[in-house]
Amino acid sequence: MVKKYWKCTVCGDIHYGEKAPEVCPTCGAKEAYVLISAAEAKTLLKF
Numbered sequence: 555m556v557k558k559y560w561k562c563t564v565c566g567d568i569h570y571g572e573k574a575p576e577v578c579p580t581c582g583a584k585e586a587y588v589l590i591s592a593a594e595a596k597t598l599l600k601f
């Protein structure tokens with residue numbers, strides 16, 4: 555299984571895993587995650 559980056563469209567939370575969480579642990583939004591590229595995730599996370 556390949557891990558990917560996901561972003562909550564409501565609060566901007568980044569999740570790294572095989573699939574998006576059903577519920578955002580930060581803001582509680584349901585099915586709010588969208589797939590983003592690793593490059594975008596690194597920009598948002600400021601590695």
Ligand SMILES: [Zn+2]
Binds near residue numbers: 579582
């Ligand atoms: Zn959220």
